[in-house]
Amino acid sequence: MQRELARQFLHDMILAREFEQAAADQYQAGNIAGFLHLYPGEEAVAVGSLRAADAGDYVVSTYREHVHALVRGVPARAVMAELFGKATGCSGGYGGSMHLFDRERRFLGGYAIVGETFPVAIGVAYWLRMNNRNDVVYCFFGDGAANQGTFHESLNMAALWKLPVLFLCENNHYQIGTEIHRHTAVPEIWRHTTPYGIPGKRVDGMDVEAVYAATREVLEFVRAGNGPMLLECDTYRYRGHSMADSGAYRSTLEVQELMARDPVKSFRQRALEQGWVNEEDLTDIENAAQRSVEDAVRFAAESPEPDDVRKDVYAEPFHLYGGSR
């Protein structure tokens, strides 16, 4: 483990935790509306997997995607401003928490209909393969999405045409309030690729180093033109599905057990033990994350509202009846 990489992981995970806590606070304060799905507990997945990506790779994500965007380099200001619905947000205030986009960083959006990331990802990958490009498409999805038709349809097409997709399952064991043993007959999602001849792999999603190493291995396979691969990250979300969900369907004991394996704390500990960082470094990282998030909230609060409701319905506006202007 490189010292630089360890510090990067710590920076990303601590920033992620701070950011999501601030988002929850701002939601409670009434500054963020709508649905808000938070990431605490799952940080090792976004950080470990996306830090293994090349700059040219594409990311197609779900509605729980703030941290994916942050790790991909979308500024905390632009993400927070989007949650606030402001014109300075990464989607101009038109998307919100579930629809973060950043064209420049090849962040192709958060999709809020479960199972939509599959066809979008294979479409991007089809285009890459058709043009002999070497980039890979990250396709994030949760355990619940594995039961959508698009999962199976897209796995089939990705395998048929050897498309460069990394299907990345964030298995947090719950589709909202239904636990995986009650929604999926074979709860090991990585095994669902077998009928399509796609290799699958499972990794401890609470361990950022393990996720990083596994992702690198999978990326090497996919980038070499071998077709898609699926990586299942076994993880857990501490909070409810969204701010509207108290998570009452889970026992306190279960949540406490998982929190004892906290990805941020455990990697922090390991980094100290290995001498990759010292306490002073950690304080610096924590302070920097806190400042960055405070700055993002201030920026979002002070930013202007978008003011044109008809903008960008169509790329080529027209004047006939039924148009946008």
Added chain:
Amino acid sequence: MRTRHANLGHEPVTVRARELKVWEALNLALDEAMATDEAVFILGEDVGLYGGSYRVTQGLYAKYGEWRVRDTPISENSFTGLGVGAALVGGRPVVEIMTVNFALLALDAIINMAAKLRYMSGGQFTVPLVVRMPGGVAKQLAAQHSQRLEHTLLNVPGLRVVVPGTPQDSYWQLKQSIDCDDPVIVLEHELLYNETGLFDAEAEPLPLHSAAVRREGRDLTLIAWHRMVPVALQAAETLAAEGIEAEVIDLRSLRPLDLPALVASVNKTHHALVVEEDCRFAGAGAEIAASLHEAAFGALDAPVERVAGLDVPTPYNGLLEQASIPDAAAVVGTALRLLTPRVEE
């Protein structure tokens, strides 16, 4: 192209127009679009090796290869969504859905994704996607294969919906749709593919969303699209024998709607009748009638009426099937009633 020597003894006059079938015109449009832009590719069920269920993609697989003419599995939602994904990063996919009935399985890709991604991304992404699909009542295909989808697609901001019915329009509008940076749904009619019409590749195209006057008249405006255009023209012939001159407008596009063209016609005729094959309740005709009432109430001598398909699933039986959609006689009957001055009771 054929050359006609119409003026004997003089220089030969080249008549550029030739006879072409609708499917041939669509095929030509695809071929030309693919030849000029490598970003254009086709995908759908049986579009490649088989040549397309209605021959629209015939010959293109051999010419452009499997990556640009892709036979897909029967997975409408995902291969339409594949088109959306490719469109986000530079592709100009033309998705063929074998019939509109199957497009019901792809509505998530069309409505939740294609129509919304530009707006939701704050204008960062465009979705230059074309989705072609044949529909309408054909010949005794029964309820699950005889639908129209105008009612569903028209109510979706972000989509454009065009309805070419002639070879010339099929060629123009498909090429324009491929050039367009917005998602365009091209609705085709199953019974029109083998219809022949005059075609001129070099003629100046009408804009994608303009309506066209197919017959001029002063007494009544008949508004139609797809296969109801020939029905309206036939009705206009009958009405002409009774001394009534009906103007027939082929809408060519349903969203956006060329309302100015309709208003201009109604300002002249003061009467309008919408002829639609789709079911009457909450169909496109309802939108057209309401819009005309709002935009041209002062010019109308009577309320806009509709002759539409019955509000029933399409029956298999041939006689019942015919009874479920408008014919020229129904249009004539309604037109005559519409033109009869109302007497206060």
